[in-house]
Amino acid sequence: MGVAAVRPMKLGVVVPCYRQERFLPRTVLAIERALAAQEWQGALVLASPADAPLPALSSHWSVISPPVTRPLTPGAARMLGLAACGGDWVLFPDADVEIDAAWAAAAIATAGTTALAGLGGRIEEWFLDGGRERPGARDMYRVGESERSVGYLATLAFYRREALIAAGGYDVRLNSEEDFELGMRLEAMGLELRSLGRLAARHWSGPRPSLSELERRWRAGLCFGQGQVLRLYVGRPGFATLLRRQGLYLGALAMWLPVMAGLVVFLAGGTSRALWAGLAIPLLATAAMSVRKRSLRLGVLAVLAWTQLGVGLLVGLFRVPAGAPKPAREARC
Numbered sequence: 351m352g353v354a355a356v357r358p359m360k361l362g363v364v365v366p367c368y369r370q371e372r373f374l375p376r377t378v379l380a381i382e383r384a385l386a387a388q389e390w391q392g393a394l395v396l397a398s399p400a401d402a403p404l405p406a407l408s409s410h411w412s413v414i415s416p417p418v419t420r421p422l423t424p425g426a427a428r429m430l431g432l433a434a435c436g437g438d439w440v441l442f443p444d445a446d447v448e449i450d451a452a453w454a455a456a457a458i459a460t461a462g463t464t465a466l467a468g469l470g471g472r473i474e475e476w477f478l479d480g481g482r483e484r485p486g487a488r489d490m491y492r493v494g495e496s497e498r499s500v501g502y503l504a505t506l507a508f509y510r511r512e513a514l515i516a517a518g519g520y521d522v523r524l525n526s527e528e529d530f531e532l533g534m535r536l537e538a539m540g541l542e543l544r545s546l547g548r549l550a551a552r553h554w555s556g557p558r559p560s561l562s563e564l565e566r567r568w569r570a571g572l573c574f575g576q577g578q579v580l581r582l583y584v585g586r587p588g589f590a591t592l593l594r595r596q597g598l599y600l601g602a603l604a605m606w607l608p609v610m611a612g613l614v615v616f617l618a619g620g621t622s623r624a625l626w627a628g629l630a631i632p633l634l635a636t637a638a639m640s641v642r643k644r645s646l647r648l649g650v651l652a653v654l655a656w657t658q659l660g661v662g663l664l665v666g667l668f669r670v671p672a673g674a675p676k677p678a679r680e681a682r683c
Contacts, residue, residue, distance in 0.1 A: 359439065377444075381443065466541075505551070636649050
């Protein structure tokens with residue numbers, strides 16, 4: 351008796367795009383190659399107005415471009431895509447991510463024989479700098495080289511649809527931190543996320559940090575999620591975990607408090623001594639980062655990035671956007 355053929359797993363693919371169109375040709379080509387032997391349906395979600403023409407897309411893709419006055423939150427964009435594509439498992443690569451075909455094959459094989467909630471892997475950081483390609487961090491999320499459980503999946507995630515829906519999906523209220531917050535809910539339900547301990551993708555960007563990247567993140571609202579998630583978890587399990595996670599940005603805010611106090615004293619008619627004394631901490635931080643990154647420009651930009659995220663945390667914490675979307679299901683952790 352012959353062995354019955356196994357039907358290829360049907361997959362969904364959701365790619366949210368936040369003005370990263372210049373990397374989309376690389377992203378789309380990698381997905382097409384990695385899934386060439388699979389049955390799949392993809393949704394490209396334009397979460398904000400496109401800056402450049404889209405690449406040629408195969409019949410696998412549908413483009414979702416809702417009329418919005420402000421960029422969709424990452425969670426809203428991904429949930430729109432999830433509703434538009436099928437598949438028992440759904441791949442969520444960002445629009446500047448080039449997935450590795452060998453990882454995709456291993457993830458699909460694992461998905462067919464596991465009760466895991468989601469799969470990820472090591473992500474390399476790569477920069478496109480003036481037409482020159484150069485590597486950055488070898489392991490952006492420090493997942494390591496061995497297969498293990500992880501707390502969350504970001505930038506590239508492969509989720510079992512049933513688990514994702516059971517957890518309530520991505521929280522559409524968050525402008526960022528939606529990946530970490532989803533991981534908290536899945537863990538509270540006893541569901542496991544796992545890194546396969548191998549290269550999963552390359553993440554492409556222009557030089558970072560940069561003023562243009564800081565401007566993009568502010569305009570898209572991507573730096574407000576740190577405060578939004580704290581506001582949502584006040585008085586709930588998980589708040590302390592989230593507070594510790596934002597420690598660097600809270601520290602950046604604290605770093606500027608002596609400067610603000612010195613400025614108040616100076617504007618009130620006092621001496622500038624306190625102002626200059628307060629500036630010592632930001633200047634020392636900038637010097638330390640400049641040495642670490644071997645660049646004064648990058649050191650300054652790093653401190654600016656921390657400060658922006660600290661200010662964004664305050665904005666997200668205290669400002670509730672008018673007409674803010676509500677989640678399909680309340681978080682359960």
